[in-house]
Amino acid sequence: MIGTGAGVKGRTITVATITIAVMGLSVADGRSAAAGQQRASSGPLPETFGFGRPATADAIADLDIDVMPDGTGLPPGSGTAADGAPTWGRACRGCHGPEGEGGTAAPVVGRDPSGRPLTVGNLWPYATTLYDYINRAMPRPTPGTLTPDQVYSLVAWILAKNQIIAEDAVMNAETLPAVVMPARDRFVPDDRRGGPEVR
Amino acid sequence: MTAKPDRRTTLRRRGRLTRRELLAGAAGAIGAAVAPVSGQQAVETTRRPGRGPSEIDRRSSFVTPRRDPSATSSRTPLQDLRGTITPADLHFERHHGGVPEIDPARYELLIHGLVERPRVFSLADLKRFPSTSRICFLECSGNLRRGGPETLPQMVCGLTSQTEWTGVMLSTLFDEVGASPHATWFLAEGQDAAVLTRSIPMDKAFDDAMIVYAQNGDALMPGNGYPARLLLPGFEGNSSVKWLRRIELADRPFMTREETSKYTDPLGDGDTMRQFSFVMDARSIITDPSYPRVIEPGWHEIRGLAWSGRGRITRVDISTDGGTSWHAADLQAPVLPKAHVRFRYLWNWTGGPGEIMSRATDETGYVQPTWDALREARGPRTRYHQNPITSWTVGDDGHVLFGAERLQS
Numbered sequence: 353m354i355g356t357g358a359g360v361k362g363r364t365i366t367v368a369t370i371t372i373a374v375m376g377l378s379v380a381d382g383r384s385a386a387a388g389q390q391r392a393s394s395g396p397l398p399e400t401f402g403f404g405r406p407a408t409a410d411a412i413a414d415l416d417i418d419v420m421p422d423g424t425g426l427p428p429g430s431g432t433a434a435d436g437a438p439t440w441g442r443a444c445r446g447c448h449g450p451e452g453e454g455g456t457a458a459p460v461v462g463r464d465p466s467g468r469p470l471t472v473g474n475l476w477p478y479a480t481t482l483y484d485y486i487n488r489a490m491p492r493p494t495p496g497t498l499t500p501d502q503v504y505s506l507v508a509w510i511l512a513k514n515q516i517i518a519e520d521a522v523m524n525a526e527t528l529p530a531v532v533m534p535a536r537d538r539f540v541p542d543d544r545r546g547g548p549e550v551r
Numbered sequence: 552m553t554a555k556p557d558r559r560t561t562l563r564r565r566g567r568l569t570r571r572e573l574l575a576g577a578a579g580a581i582g583a584a585v586a587p588v589s590g591q592q593a594v595e596t597t598r599r600p601g602r603g604p605s606e607i608d609r610r611s612s613f614v615t616p617r618r619d620p621s622a623t624s625s626r627t628p629l630q631d632l633r634g635t636i637t638p639a640d641l642h643f644e645r646h647h648g649g650v651p652e653i654d655p656a657r658y659e660l661l662i663h664g665l666v667e668r669p670r671v672f673s674l675a676d677l678k679r680f681p682s683t684s685r686i687c688f689l690e691c692s693g694n695l696r697r698g699g700p701e702t703l704p705q706m707v708c709g710l711t712s713q714t715e716w717t718g719v720m721l722s723t724l725f726d727e728v729g730a731s732p733h734a735t736w737f738l739a740e741g742q743d744a745a746v747l748t749r750s751i752p753m754d755k756a757f758d759d760a761m762i763v764y765a766q767n768g769d770a771l772m773p774g775n776g777y778p779a780r781l782l783l784p785g786f787e788g789n790s791s792v793k794w795l796r797r798i799e800l801a802d803r804p805f806m807t808r809e810e811t812s813k814y815t816d817p818l819g820d821g822d823t824m825r826q827f828s829f830v831m832d833a834r835s836i837i838t839d840p841s842y843p844r845v846i847e848p849g850w851h852e853i854r855g856l857a858w859s860g861r862g863r864i865t866r867v868d869i870s871t872d873g874g875t876s877w878h879a880a881d882l883q884a885p886v887l888p889k890a891h892v893r894f895r896y897l898w899n900w901t902g903g904p905g906e907i908m909s910r911a912t913d914e915t916g917y918v919q920p921t922w923d924a925l926r927e928a929r930g931p932r933t934r935y936h937q938n939p940i941t942s943w944t945v946g947d948d949g950h951v952l953f954g955a956e957r958l959q960s
């Protein structure tokens with residue numbers, strides 16, 4: 353059984369499979385680590401199948417909630433630590449403690465030269481990730497219910513408690529990406545590559 | 552072709568009447584309920600019809616494998632399984648916002664970002680694309696518990712399971728939407744209460760990534776992402792995002808919480824964190840004999856599982872003397888890449904204390920390390936991707952216990 357190549361803008365994937373009786377083992381080109389488990393259909397591939405429907409800008413905007421380190425994705429809105437204190441008291445302190453010191457959930461406040469515990473001050477490399485994560489997943493019982501102003505103010509409260517920003521600093525789509533986190537340079541890419549060396 | 556067996560022989564073989572019953576039957580009790588006799592093969596099931604056909608089969612009431620649930624995960628009972636495919640209802644689960652119940656009629660997958668044609672796919676759309684099936688393991692990168700001597704294999708590393716997955720190659724979908732050559736990462740986002748997100752290198756998409764909708768031929772179980780999930784063979788389980796609702800292509804990683812403050816590994820004295828450590832290194836565990844078995848002197852087949860996220864397992868070595876000498880185990884064919892493989896080694900236990908252990912090697916030449924070697928390489932705070940050699944001790948009395956002290960330093 354011989355597969356066909358599928359042209360992809362600037363990439364060409366060619367999969368040639370040879371089926372061996374009984375075991376169903378097959379081989380593919382070097383690109384496909386999943387040798388033998390690639391596409392089993394035969395015949396030429398169309399340029400596109402035409403399945404699904406075009407995604408409208410509105411449909412994308414409804415779901416596209418992620419926030420990147422350069423601030424891409426941050427919505428309008430703003431808040432300060434003082435603004436965030438009531439929301440912290442209502443939605444966060446029950447699990448993370450009155451001062452963010454931790455409780456049934458992990459501590460979020462703490463600066464320690466040893467890098468422990470794994471708080472925002474010690475471990476989070478990007479302030480934008482705080483907005484992204486609180487907005488998508490917090491508070492645990494009712495995620496996704498906070499307004500942008502509430503999220504900005506909670507981010508400000510946490511950053512101020514970690515002594516990363518001033519108490520009166522306003523967090524918004526411009527200021528948040530500019531915050532330099534203490535843990536910014538602690539991260540290195542994975543250097544494990546297999547082979548005899550244990551890493 | 553064999554000759555038709557003599558009918559009387561057949562009846563005797565089926566145990567219609569055993570010699571013992573003929574003798575006991577002199578009392579005239581034959582035909583009434585036959586009381587079970589210890590040490591004698593039961594025959595009562597041959598005296599009345601069993602249950603008829605049913606819509607769905609269930610395990611024998613004598614067979615009760617169970618996952619071990621905690622607040623955030625449940626672990627596969629490795630010690631109760633004999634092959635390499637994990638029954639779907641025993642596959643481990645780990646989730647960060649509970650298991651959502653998703654109506655397949657309302658399920659949609661959005662693919663957008665650096666693509667020519669952003670599109671939305673229904674579950675039916677995904678199933679129309681050319682399909683492929685693949686057997687591979689999944690493993691949580693937090694898959695080690697260092698319990699005491701009374702620790703089951705399930706508790707040591709039950710956050711790994713294996714499945715025949717069926718779905719569509721992610722590269723097929725990326726062709727469909729016209730993935731930009733400038734895209735280097737893609738975001739995968741779930742439809743659970745964590746709306747869990749991970750950034751994945753595009754190379755993986757054009758290597759062997761899939762979007763799967765079937766688990767061992769059946770629909771995915773809810774805990775494994777029903778109705779559709781990402782599948783990244785060989786990568787840490789967290790990155791195979793379940794209940795997949797959105798994929799966004801970009802020219803850089805998104806730096807989500809799950810790839811910054813979580814699923815990153817302290818190195819050295821903890822100043823440095825290893826990031827985007829996707830691949831699961833080679834590992835093995837003996838699943839039998841293991842705690843809580845008590846074994847008799849004589850022959851035992853040491854059995855277990857080995858796997859590597861980098862390709863095929865090429866050998867598994869067994870030691871029965873606590874690591875002093877090693878011997879190659881048999882590997883059960885077919886040995887698939889990025890898949891659990893069964894190993895077996897015959898051992899004649901002559902009594903006296905012993906310690907059995909397994910050590911996996913994969914096709915890159917990587918050899919499963921000791922706990923001390925891992926700590927030496929990474930420092931004392933390493934918390935993910937721990938794949939040390941583990942052992943079971945055998946006492947004079949045949950009691951098998953987890954070799955907990957090997958993980959104590």
